[in-house]
Amino acid sequence: MIRPRTAPGTLELLPTEQIAFQRMLDVIRSGYERFGFLPIETPAYELTDVLLTKTGGETERQVYFVQSTGSLEKSAAQEEPGLPELALRFDLTVPLARYVAEHEHQLTFPFRRYQMQRVYRGERPQKGRYREFYQCDIDIIGKDGLSPRHDAECPAVIHTIFTDLDIGPFTIQLNNRKLMRGFFEDLGITDGEHQVSVLREVDKLDKRGADAVRETLVGEALGLTEQAADAVLALVAVRSTSHADALGHLDRVLAESTGSEVLATGVAELREVLTVLRDLGVPESDYALNLSIARGLDYYTGTVYETTLDDHPEIGSVCSGGRYDDLAGQYTKSKLPGVGLSIGLTRLFWQLREVGLVGTAESTVQVLVPQLDEAYLPQCLALATDLRQGGINTEVVLDGGKLGKQLRYADRAGIRFVAIVGEQEVAADTVTIKDLRRQDQFTVARDEVVPAVRVELAQPLDVPHED
Amino acid sequence: MIRPRTAPGTLELLPTEQIAFQRMLDVIRSGYERFGFLPIETPAYELTDVLLTKTGGETERQVYFVQSTGSLEKSAAQEEPGLPELALRFDLTVPLARYVAEHEHQLTFPFRRYQMQRVYRGERPQKGRYREFYQCDIDIIGKDGLSPRHDAECPAVIHTIFTDLDIGPFTIQLNNRKLMRGFFEDLGITDGEHQVSVLREVDKLDKRGADAVRETLVGEALGLTEQAADAVLALVAVRSTSHADALGHLDRVLAESTGSEVLATGVAELREVLTVLRDLGVPESDYALNLSIARGLDYYTGTVYETTLDDHPEIGSVCSGGRYDDLAGQYTKSKLPGVGLSIGLTRLFWQLREVGLVGTAESTVQVLVPQLDEAYLPQCLALATDLRQGGINTEVVLDGGKLGKQLRYADRAGIRFVAIVGEQEVAADTVTIKDLRRQDQFTVARDEVVPAVRVELAQPLDVPHED
Numbered sequence: 007m008i009r010p011r012t013a014p015g016t017l018e019l020l021p022t023e024q025i026a027f028q029r030m031l032d033v034i035r036s037g038y039e040r041f042g043f044l045p046i047e048t049p050a051y052e053l054t055d056v057l058l059t060k061t062g063g064e065t066e067r068q069v070y071f072v073q074s075t076g077s078l079e080k081s082a083a084q085e086e087p088g089l090p091e092l093a094l095r096f097d098l099t100v101p102l103a104r105y106v107a108e109h110e111h112q113l114t115f116p117f118r119r120y121q122m123q124r125v126y127r128g129e130r131p132q133k134g135r136y137r138e139f140y141q142c143d144i145d146i147i148g149k150d151g152l153s154p155r156h157d158a159e160c161p162a163v164i165h166t167i168f169t170d171l172d173i174g175p176f177t178i179q180l181n182n183r184k185l186m187r188g189f190f191e192d193l194g195i196t197d198g199e200h201q202v203s204v205l206r207e208v209d210k211l212d213k214r215g216a217d218a219v220r221e222t223l224v225g226e227a228l229g230l231t232e233q234a235a236d237a238v239l240a241l242v243a244v245r246s247t248s249h250a251d252a253l254g255h256l257d258r259v260l261a262e263s264t265g266s267e268v269l270a271t272g273v274a275e276l277r278e279v280l281t282v283l284r285d286l287g288v289p290e291s292d293y294a295l296n297l298s299i300a301r302g303l304d305y306y307t308g309t310v311y312e313t314t315l316d317d318h319p320e321i322g323s324v325c326s327g328g329r330y331d332d333l334a335g336q337y338t339k340s341k342l343p344g345v346g347l348s349i350g351l352t353r354l355f356w357q358l359r360e361v362g363l364v365g366t367a368e369s370t371v372q373v374l375v376p377q378l379d380e381a382y383l384p385q386c387l388a389l390a391t392d393l394r395q396g397g398i399n400t401e402v403v404l405d406g407g408k409l410g411k412q413l414r415y416a417d418r419a420g421i422r423f424v425a426i427v428g429e430q431e432v433a434a435d436t437v438t439i440k441d442l443r444r445q446d447q448f449t450v451a452r453d454e455v456v457p458a459v460r461v462e463l464a465q466p467l468d469v470p471h472e473d
Numbered sequence: 474m475i476r477p478r479t480a481p482g483t484l485e486l487l488p489t490e491q492i493a494f495q496r497m498l499d500v501i502r503s504g505y506e507r508f509g510f511l512p513i514e515t516p517a518y519e520l521t522d523v524l525l526t527k528t529g530g531e532t533e534r535q536v537y538f539v540q541s542t543g544s545l546e547k548s549a550a551q552e553e554p555g556l557p558e559l560a561l562r563f564d565l566t567v568p569l570a571r572y573v574a575e576h577e578h579q580l581t582f583p584f585r586r587y588q589m590q591r592v593y594r595g596e597r598p599q600k601g602r603y604r605e606f607y608q609c610d611i612d613i614i615g616k617d618g619l620s621p622r623h624d625a626e627c628p629a630v631i632h633t634i635f636t637d638l639d640i641g642p643f644t645i646q647l648n649n650r651k652l653m654r655g656f657f658e659d660l661g662i663t664d665g666e667h668q669v670s671v672l673r674e675v676d677k678l679d680k681r682g683a684d685a686v687r688e689t690l691v692g693e694a695l696g697l698t699e700q701a702a703d704a705v706l707a708l709v710a711v712r713s714t715s716h717a718d719a720l721g722h723l724d725r726v727l728a729e730s731t732g733s734e735v736l737a738t739g740v741a742e743l744r745e746v747l748t749v750l751r752d753l754g755v756p757e758s759d760y761a762l763n764l765s766i767a768r769g770l771d772y773y774t775g776t777v778y779e780t781t782l783d784d785h786p787e788i789g790s791v792c793s794g795g796r797y798d799d800l801a802g803q804y805t806k807s808k809l810p811g812v813g814l815s816i817g818l819t820r821l822f823w824q825l826r827e828v829g830l831v832g833t834a835e836s837t838v839q840v841l842v843p844q845l846d847e848a849y850l851p852q853c854l855a856l857a858t859d860l861r862q863g864g865i866n867t868e869v870v871l872d873g874g875k876l877g878k879q880l881r882y883a884d885r886a887g888i889r890f891v892a893i894v895g896e897q898e899v900a901a902d903t904v905t906i907k908d909l910r911r912q913d914q915f916t917v918a919r920d921e922v923v924p925a926v927r928v929e930l931a932q933p934l935d936v937p938h939e940d
Contacts, residue, residue: 007803007804007805007806008522008523008526008803008804009523009804010523010570010571010572010574010575010801010804010805011520011523011571011575012515012516012519012520012571012575013516013518013519013520013558013559016516016518018514018515018516018572019513019514020576020579020580021511021512021513021580021586024511024512024513024514025511025512028512039837039838039866040861040864040865040866040867041861041866041867041868042838042841042866042867042868042869044488044491044492044836044837044838045488045491045492045495045837046486046488046491047485047486047491048479048485049479049480049483049485049605050517050561050591050593050605051480051483051605052479052480053478053479053480055475056475056476056477056478059475068541068542069541069542070539070540070541070559071539071540071541071542071545072537072538072539072561073537073538073540073557074535074536074537074538074595075535075536075538075595076595078538078556078557082554087549089545090540090545091480092480092537094517094539103477104477104478104479105477105485107477108477108478108479109487112487113487113488114882114885114886116871116872118868119488124517126517128541128542128543138516138517138518148872151872152872153871153872155850155871155872156871156872159869159871166861282854285850285851285854285855286854286855286857286858287854287855287858334477336474336475337474337475337476337477338474338477339474369511370506370511370512371506371509371511374509383622383752384752387749387752387753387754388752388753388754390753391753391754394507394508394633397507398507399506399507399508399509400507400508400509401508401509401585402509402626404583404620404622404623404626405583405615405618405619405620405622405623415581418581419581
């Protein structure tokens, strides 16, 4: 006998939790489609030489390789086996780059795609960190340019989705890498690598605190002057409190610049993003300038985003992304700039569950038809068929048992309605409907059951399901 | 530069095809939920010792193992490396068994679950055979018994789904392993292994033809008498043409039996399945007795199913399954009988595309807002927001270009409506709506756009989208 258990670093859910998770996936998908993004899916694994073209040692160490029994034997027989031929994707961006380059001539640009699939990283398992997790990505890929207006569309989608997810107030925070880069050039920090190192250090502000970061900035490795370190720390402290305030901050940053063109471009891009966000009707309370955002990844070149839950800043960013210049340089000569955002749903779900923001959902089953008496099974089956044909998710108890036990099952499972067909009901050609949530019941004529249940289902229910 | 390409044996779709595929997934999910099945998902990989407990060499050769870089190095350093610790699932049944055994005390039985995920097999790639493919499974797992009524519920779901998929007439074909086993015992073939060998041979009827199968049956290896071979071939030729005809066949099989109890049980089970199928309102034209169905797998013990498309018998079974006695004997002492069905969607999609039964679908984007003049971009954005808030999937062209080109894009992409906001429209506070499918257009007041488009979308459209 083998002890049944999942592999470490995976999140497996019970059905009631899976329903809650699936509802979040559905909200995200629906939001992405509402904004005109098209679905794609890619295989879970890629050819290793295709997957690992750009990435350095850090990512490579986290890659999961895939081998069939045959290729295991083959590589065992080799003196110096190379890497296995296949590897699981570690994000959805490299597969997107491969997809766009491979199908370039069959796609229309700007290409807006969404993709919601699992990715794999051989990370050390820890609370809330998974080796297998869902990413829900959108990207807009241009060919020969892509205006910054698109950089506003991504956070607008995210605004719709986080509003629909109904997990409390949130703020989409914006910055721009060009603004940052120009600002550094103004300070005389012109070397790209140096800027990246400073940005990486600044990225640790939340974790290390301003004093520790300041010390590192003026330390030997980064070598900033006291004045430059102060300027950097003042810049990254900027948070806007309204649309007008954001524009005011941008004006000030521009005015204080000693003329960097790249800073001016960054400011202009942010202004355009803010304008389009407002024109798209995103409330100004839900987005803000945050000049501390750097994002860990080096390939962002313009707008960068993070999203935080106002009541749970400890969770950190729940949706991040940005603008990049060249999606697929390793696969094609075409210059493909893009902008995108990613929701790490597995981690987000775990976090929301930890802080009590998602519970177990109401069941997907809307009506349970219990079995009181085997003699009426045909009537129960016919009723279930009518309900199902009316679009109502219905479960029939086929093997009977005590009614009390069947009702308790429905209640525990989060099934709201029970449609009872017993001796009385069959005699009177009626059905008794119990609403377990409202703790209410009523009797309806048999041929009015479907519309009656539909009316009940359409009414908003204020009573939450208690688990 | 690396040539962008997918790994062999995977099916990757363009967005228009992906939409068609996603619609099929949605129909299947909705059907499963309509019948009260609950969703679960399991990790793509399992611990190797958990996954490979039951399976023989054949399956094992097809297993994909998963290794992180670290474990690759470790196993390379070992003199005799064992199997890697992780392996990709090759079906959804073993993960289900592990899931049910692991979470046994948190589940309610009968446990009805659906699961729609990709599985992995290291098969030799060939036309329409994939190494990564979707399975869409339902199973009902009992504890301490599960009546044959449940064996009727699975094909009833499948009936709903294949009706909703709208891919032409189909027949769900039924047999019962006990009937077959009892029949063999009547013929003196009492050894289980021997029966399985005969069943396997009979399973090849479609491929090899009756004569070749007959020859093998009376050959040295299987050793049936001429009379027994004739009886077997007569039995497996049984196909019912109606509900009454099916019951008549069962009466005859029972009458001709020399008293096998197990045959009588099989006949009784099939009768109950047929009765419940009828009571559930499944039309008798859509199911039939087919006593040739054996199913390749040895673990089915009662009802077995296949589903064929009446107009495309060459495709073979598109949905198969059956009843088993013991789902998770390798993980738990609890006896967990079950019944289930599986749709191999990736292969089915490929086959339907080959015979022209799925094309590219209408886009998920319902309205395109083109950009005629940059001056009206704010109006275009506001219109898009209204449409989106009205639940209408809307794409805005953010970077402009010629209207003709934008219209051609919409048409090619399968977007039905174009909502135009130009100088005239802004002046008159209207929007011009083009219906590209009906090749029609109308102008509507700005504040009536959303209801107007909704009315159009709600109307059935007879004009197919031409690709």
